[in-house]
Amino acid sequence: MPNAELMPIGDFARRTGLTPSALRFYADSGLLPPAEVDPVTGYRYYRADQVARASGLRRLREIAMPLATAEAVLDAEPGEAARLIDAHVAKALADAEAVRRKAAVIKSSLTGLPSLPVAALRGPVLADAIEQVLTATAHDPGMPVLGGLRMEATPEAVTLTATDRYRLATRTLVPAEPATARWAATVDGDELRTALTHIRRSPLLRIEATPHAIRLYGAGRADRHCRLLTAVFPDHRLMLASLPEVTTRATVVKDPLLRALEELPGERGTLRVTRQGLRLQPADGPGPGVPLPARVTGPGLRISFELITLYPALSTAVGPDVLLDLRGPDRPVTIRSADRGDLTTLAMPVRPGHSTCRSGPATPPAGPARPLHLTGQSGRFA
Structure with a gap:
């Protein structure tokens, strides 16, 4: 008979937020074995001092951490555990960024239409202008276009504009080469931020537009794509x-x-x-x-x-x-x-x-x- 201090799997599941099926999986994998298993019924029982480990495991799995890494975190000292968590987050962000770039390329090719040359600009100058103007953006779930940067190109100038409704920032740049057409669209601000290093390290950056994204490319550097926002940008003019x-x-x-x-x-x-x-x-x-x-x-x-x-x-x-x-x-x-x-x-x-x-x-x-x-x-x- 189980010890009175032990709790059945159902009670343990409620205390830890893990489902009984997940507890069985973690037990079979050796990550969270029960304190006792009834040899006749096969019922699994857990101790109260296992709650912390089980709850920690649940939180780590909520951030999609692999089992092997989760086990290492649970068994590590606090400093090493923090390092492992940071490494996992960095890898997840890098993987998400790679997926985003590939998705932008796929979307850009969906229409089959050739991209439209927009402008050629000095990369460091463009990067500084984007950083300055993006300070006026806002993350508003009800109005996501406020997180975007409006880009307008003419043969004479490229104008960047952003607003959070309480501020409006705009900067005009002279292109390194005259554009051949007029173009305007709103570019996702977060994706531009992730592309800033690429932009800044390109002596001459060319911008091309597709129906769903802009393509940023410079000599000897991989292309970057930033998606376009479809919502109407506020009429700042x-x-x-x-x-x-x-x-x-x-x-x-x-x-x-x-x-x-x-x-x-x-x-x-x-x-x-x-x-x-x-x-x-x-x-x-x-x-x-x-x-x-x-x-x-x-x-x-x-x-x-x-x-x-x-x-x-x-x-x-x-x-x-x-x-x-x-x-x-x-x-x-x-x-x-x-x-x-x-x-x-x-x-x-x-x-x-x-x-x-x-x-x-x-x-x-x-x-x-x-x-x-x-x-x-x-x-x-x-």
């Missing part, structure tokens, strides 16, 4: 064309402003813009703020931002100085390099707060951020 006139312009040294944002308490900050310069202070209280020398033209104003919106828009700007084109406390601000204007970012401020009490704080709390007024084929992305 209409939004840019409808921006109000700039009322205030400020030129500020980038690094001190970034440092002030890094040290800012809270998640929002307010820029007080006057003819004497800029002052950054917390958005939820007056505070002394941090003075920032700047050249300012136009009337003064106060404008508030989420840190996660303003900081990346500033940090990707090219050069030591940034130019802020301000249109009001509730209008998009344009951020661009004071030296080079080929990278432009629009950032949406948070909604100004309104104090109903005269004895309230000097700086009223800011309301929630509003998205950019971007339109798509079927309505506003707002």
